[in-house]
Amino acid sequence: xxxxxxxxxxxxxxxxxxxxxxxxxxxxxxxxxxxxxxxxxxxxxxxxxxxxxxxxxxxxxxxxxxxxxxxxxxxxxxxxxxxxxxxxxxxxxxxxxxxxxxxxxxxxxxxxxxxxxxxxxxxxxxxxxxxxxxxxxxxxxxxxxxxxxxxxxxxxxxxxxxxxxxxxxxxxxxxxxxxxxxxxxxxxxxxxxxxxxxxxxxxxxxxxxxxxxxxxxxxxxxxxxxxxxxxxxxxxxxxxxxxxxxxxxxxxxxxxxxxxxxxxxxxxxxxxxxxxxxxxxxxxxxxxxxxxxxxxxxxxxxxxxxxxxxxxxxxxxxxxxxxxxxxxxxxxxxxxxxxxxxxxxxxxxxxxxxxxxxxxxxxxxxxxxxxxxxxxxxxxxxxxxxxxxxxxxxxxxxxxxx
Numbered sequence: 001x002x003x004x005x006x007x008x009x010x011x012x013x014x015x016x017x018x019x020x021x022x023x024x025x026x027x028x029x030x031x032x033x034x035x036x037x038x039x040x041x042x043x044x045x046x047x048x049x050x051x052x053x054x055x056x057x058x059x060x061x062x063x064x065x066x067x068x069x070x071x072x073x074x075x076x077x078x079x080x081x082x083x084x085x086x087x088x089x090x091x092x093x094x095x096x097x098x099x100x101x102x103x104x105x106x107x108x109x110x111x112x113x114x115x116x117x118x119x120x121x122x123x124x125x126x127x128x129x130x131x132x133x134x135x136x137x138x139x140x141x142x143x144x145x146x147x148x149x150x151x152x153x154x155x156x157x158x159x160x161x162x163x164x165x166x167x168x169x170x171x172x173x174x175x176x177x178x179x180x181x182x183x184x185x186x187x188x189x190x191x192x193x194x195x196x197x198x199x200x201x202x203x204x205x206x207x208x209x210x211x212x213x214x215x216x217x218x219x220x221x222x223x224x225x226x227x228x229x230x231x232x233x234x235x236x237x238x239x240x241x242x243x244x245x246x247x248x249x250x251x252x253x254x255x256x257x258x259x260x261x262x263x264x265x266x267x268x269x270x271x272x273x274x275x276x277x278x279x280x281x282x283x284x285x286x287x288x289x290x291x292x293x294x295x296x297x298x299x300x301x302x303x304x305x306x307x308x309x310x311x312x313x314x315x316x317x318x319x320x321x322x323x324x325x326x327x328x329x330x331x332x333x334x335x336x337x338x339x340x341x342x343x344x345x346x347x348x349x350x351x352x353x354x355x356x357x358x359x360x361x362x363x364x365x366x367x368x369x370x371x372x373x374x375x376x377x378x379x380x381x382x383x384x385x386x387x388x389x390x391x392x393x394x395x396x397x398x399x400x401x402x
Contacts, residue, residue, distance in 0.1 A: 042352020055110025075112020260312025
């Protein structure tokens with residue numbers, strides 16, 4: 001049962017990444033069809049950000065009242081509808097319609113992301129082994145698959161309409177599988193006598209530790225969102241590269257994220273969360289700065305890979321740190337995940353505005369600075385490391401379905 005449930009979580013995360021990558025690889029083509037400037041495209045992307053934030057800000061309350069399953073199911077349905085709108089209305093040059101489609105994708109992904117992270121952290125606590133990093137690795141896997149498909153379809157000049165309609169069908173299949181297999185794990189209620197004594201403290205989960213973890217999630221999400229939203233356009237606008245090359249660079253970034261999230265877990269078990277997050281932030285900042293100073297598309301492509309590899313584990317490890325609490329893990333995860341996804345509201349329009357006036361390369365100094373802040377906040381993630389299961393591996397339940 002737990003294996004099927006984990007598979008459902010991973011399928012939803014893969015679907016989200018696949019859908020986002022399918023959109024991103026066609027961003028230059030959609031911009032051309034709409035006839036939009038960089039600043040105008042930032043406004044179009046704002047639909048994705050606003051939808052995400054409305055979903056995210058409302059998801060915390062909904063998780064406590066309804067549980068995680070309704071949010072994850074809704075998060076599978078709405079992005080499919082949004083992708084259909086973008087596919088049909090971009091060729092018709094209806095920017096408002098594209099904005100609405102991105103809003104649905106963002107809103108659905110927003111509620112799903114909170115539900116997925118809260119549920120994955122709960123499964124992680126139950127199994128005492130890493131689940132959140134694998135969940136985010138599945139998102140990266142989805143972006144790699146979606147990006148690779150986007151490269152091929154862009155290279156053979158497949159119309160945006162056909163490409164995004166096919167993407168919507170694939171997303172619908174994954175969402176259906178997830179809805180049929182979601183079985184949220186039961187939560188362990190705190191001891192009533194202990195709760196009576198500690199209620200004033202538990203009523204607010206916003207401690208200094210939680211705030212610092214939230215800073216890390218915001219920085220990492222901003223850095224990831226900056227690459228997702230602007231790398232293809234940076235390649236075509238600042239370097240004059242073909243559209244297919246922009247898609248290839250983004251896919252390389254996503255592949256680096258996938259490798260980092262898939263292969264980095266043993267490092268966490270050996271060294272702990274805080275040291276790994278410090279290294280992630282430092283490497284990610286170096287990658288971003290190389291993108292800023294790169295004089296040619298080849299160096300930019302290599303720098304994008306360093307960028308992706310560096311930040312790969314930052315966000316999921318911060319979520320794991322927030323969920324590493326015996327009674328209040330769900331609320332802590334909801335708080336820090338919400339703070340992280342604020343980056344998706346602030347990122348696209350802010351970087352679009354800076355890119356219009358300073359160039360997209362110079363605008364990338366913002367995520368580089370935020371990664372330095374995350375490096376300084378990394379000690380807040382120290383705590384009971386659920387990923388180190390060497391002493392409990394015999395009694396831990398089998399993690400099938402991976």
